[in-house]
Amino acid sequence: MKTPLFTGSGVAIVTPFNHETVDLEALRHLLDFQLENGTDAVIVCGTTGEAATMSYAERMRTIECCVEHVNGRVPVIAGTGSNSTETARTQSRDAARAGVHGVLVVTPYYNKASQEGLVRHYNTVADASPVPVIVYDVPSRTGVSIAPETYARLAQHPNINGVKEAAGNPGALQRTRNLCPEDFFIWSGNDDETAAMCMLGGKGVISVVANVFPAAMHRLSALCLSGDFAAAGRLQLELKELCDAMFCEVNPIPVKTALNLMGYHAGQLRLPLCEPSEGNLDRIRRTLEQYGLLPQA
Template sequence: MAVFTGSGVALVTPMKQDGAVDYPKLNELVEWQVNEGINAIVACGTTGEASTLDDEEHVSVIETVVKKVDGRTPVIAGTGSNNTQHGIHLAKEAERVGADVLLVVTPYYNKATKKSLVAHYEAISNNTSLPIILYSVASRTGMNLNYEMVKELKQIPNVVGIKEASGNIAQIVEIAQLVDKDFALYSGNDDQVLPLLAVGGSGVISTISNILPKETAQMVDDFLNRDIENAKTTQLKQFPLIKALFAEVNPVPVKAAVSLLGKCELSYRLPLAAPEAETFDQLKSQMTAYGLL
């Protein structure tokens, strides 16, 4: 059974101008997302700038989200690392503070072999009782989870799904053959949600849901309830805005978009910084055209 069906938001981590995590704004964002009907919240994913949070902040952000959600929707904690022991530590901490699911990206930079990759996920699985969603995003990590790898990783007891962000439709279709009652497929790309749903996916772990939570969740719900035309209209309508949200590396534009909505400050941690003026203008133009501004 899928740990969630619909749209899960890969939530930004709001920060103050001095770079500190803005916990009041984080609480406000979580409450807004829940009230808008989001189907899951990912804390400390790529979009949440997890790579520049220290461990204390990382766990604190997850705990803050868990407490604010208060059981109203699943909380998925990003706990991936290229250091297996560090990944185990984060997994244990996420479980301790009440996360429902772990999102574990492939170990970046190290370029693990298939054998050592399986050992990496087995080691994490052996140290937590929480379900694990694999995260495959080779453009970030240099490591692609192909069909054969996913087929083997699927045998690990805690592994219950994959966030597939390769952008390769042929690979997505192949991996979709592994979907069953114990293994779910989620889109990691907002511009490919409907194609993935069409081959048996359960939803999306979404960036655009940071600014369009209700509509994105409704799009998935429409498709799964066979209102294909409505879902298609939404997917196509979102496309120009999605392009603007990825005009620079994620989460730079989407955090700017959230700030334009007045829901966080325009503040990042280096090596990320505010978007170029051209990107910001493009984003503002598309958000205005969409009726968000």
């Protein structure tokens, strides 16, 4: 019987860049903010971490820094996906050697693999990885979605722990839950779907919003996991405007902008990402004020 890599709120942490490379000291400050506010896991070098624009050496230094600084207090999970199966396999092995507890592997983008190709891709990566694999389904970014029947096949692999589900398809999610064994775990990949997904058996969320409001996302997940869905539903609704603001432009533009406004050095965005429009910058600032997340003058 498998056990989940984590339960609760895992932050998909941003990567703070300076003009040259990753600002590891700023990353340590961000990690402290998370650990002091109840975050249950750290997911490093994912979409929110802008891994697609990082060199291999930068990714490994960032992963190693997270593992060292977190020091076993919560699980650290590294994004190691690629549209090349061999690259995903190599990055997963190397991240495991750096000490992560698990790896998050996005569906191969651009190639648009068939369902059979997805099964072979993930089984190949899981066979090679010394740590458990979380599948990551985000068709809005990759152009391919994993079918519930494919999850049922992947769930049979002893090293595939579950899925970060960001397809936004509740009907498919219900079918996945019915087709898969209980030890194929599901985490919400969309902040505003956390309570609904947990009500259907999810184990928590891999969260963007936790970057700016970790205590609230931890509480939301805790309410869900304790079965208090009435309170969880109320909190989910209270957080809706913040969730929307953090996605008013493509992730991670709003959340890095928000962290900088909050006084945390999240650094610059890497091209092709750039700063938000003036209108969205104002929206982000006003929303942070509404939730009491800006420093007091």
